[in-house]
């Protein structure tokens with residue numbers, strides 16, 4: 466097993482471990498290890514437990530919330546866990562360090578007409594990281610988040626014990642689950658059920674499967690070394706379409722109609738970009754075609770068809786819907802041919818690239834500048850209200866911004882693009898206000914990126930002190946000496962000894 470010891474050596478030899486896509490600065494650690502199998506991971510974690518060395522788990526480092534960035538202690542990286550196998554039951558097992566790109570190519574070469582649905586956009590993300598954040602993506606509208614595709618997990622627990630769990634083996638009954646390795650875990654009562662798309666706090670539902678506690682736990686309950694994953698059948702056709710309504714009213718009507726669309730439409734993804742995105746793309750032209758001149762909003766949808774006949778019906782229905790809701794089909798882009806689909810993919814990617822370019826320019830003058838992105842979601846029926854509130858908060862803060870996201874899931878990313886330190890301060894405040902607005906509408910402060918280190922304090926916008934203590938109590942049972950995830954701990958963790966009188 467490769468290991469590096471010494472703060473300076475780590476910074477010199479493996480600086481990549483100290484940076485992810487959150488742009489959070491100040492990460493450091495005293496040691497790092499890259500186990501190549503579960504036994505090596507157990508050996509390292511046991512050794513760390515003996516010496517009291519805290520551990521941060523690192524995957525593909527594409528996280529946006531800074532969860533994989535260490536604040537001291539040691540880093541254990543999953544990047545050398547690359548085993549991947551097809552199982553007799555049609556599932557696959559993949560090492561935690563296998564990237565989504567590697568997984569997809571393995572599946573396309575070794576199976577006939579199957580695919581792995583979770584697609585968190587950035588395909589250098591790892592299997593372990595996507596499970597630890599319960600990653601979603603555009604296609605989650607139809608296929609759900611990563612959780613739905615995880616059938617089994619192998620986890621090295623804090624202290625070095627091995628936990629092997631399969632879905633269906635252990636569930637919480639009367640809010641309690643007793644497991645031979647873990648002991649007895651209690652679910653804290655919540656004032657309201659967690660929203661359907663949620664990445665803030667542990668997954669907590671009466672009757673839930675034990676495996677779901679670990680999915681989305683952001684590296685705080687153990688080191689995932691391997692996962693058993695389900696696959697789905699590829700549809701015969703996938704159609705990508707970008708529609709450009711010429712006023713906001715038409716956009717929201719079309720969106721509402723798509724949300725309630727029935728057969729023949731089988732919509733896989735329903736995404737949006739607002740007028741600020743259109744203006745931003747026009748004022749930062751790249752090599753890609755610009756949105757049509759009169760386009761105000763953009764609705765991007767992906768649909769599936771199972772036969773030639775179904776394809777024809779789908780295209781006809783989409784055409785009719787565009788006409789009914791006042792969106793000119795002539796200005797829409799896309800289709801089912803690879804080149805048509807690529808145009809839409811490139812168009813979607815052009816936006817974050819242009820935003821990143823602007824941020825890099827501002828950083829030349831102010832190195833601490835970074836992008837701020839919201840990750841809140843509400844029920845889709847309240848998206849228009851949430852979008853309007855988000856926009857109002859950002860307008861009042863005087864920041865350059867744009868809003869896009871997974872409209873079908875009621876989930877938007879407002880990007881604030883600060884140009885100086887004062888605007889950074891305003892962006893920070895605005896993002897917290899936007900997160901609180903989502904909660905006030907029954908939604909979540911984070912629907913897919915997780916809270917990591919950047920948004921840990923948002924937890925208290927969504928949960929009461931008792932609820933957070935209840936979550937930390939679960940963690941205490943699994944990690945009594947607080948070995949995993951330094952910096953990923955709510956302030957309520959330390960008062961738990963008092964709370965539970967132990």
Ligand SMILES: Cc1cc2nc3c(=O)[nH]c(=O)nc-3n(C[C@H](O)[C@H](O)[C@H](O)COP(=O)(O)OP(=O)(O)OC[C@H]3O[C@@H](n4cnc5c(N)ncnc54)[C@H](O)[C@@H]3O)c2cc1C
Pocket residue numbers: 485486521522523524525526527528529531532533543561584585586587589590591592593594595596597598599600601602603683684685687688689690817913914917
């Ligand atoms: C351009 C871009 C687009 C993105 N789009 C999306 C999107 O559409 N949807 C979405 O959900 N996310 C998106 N993301 C965010 C990111 O890709 C996901 O959060 C992803 O799941 C992180 O995986 P990773 O392997 O990079 O994890 P890392 O960044 O390395 O770690 C993320 C968290 O998981 C923990 N972790 C990592 N590996 C393990 C393990 N083996 N065991 C236990 N814990 C572990 C870490 O401790 C950390 O808390 C995007 C990121 C970028 C850069």
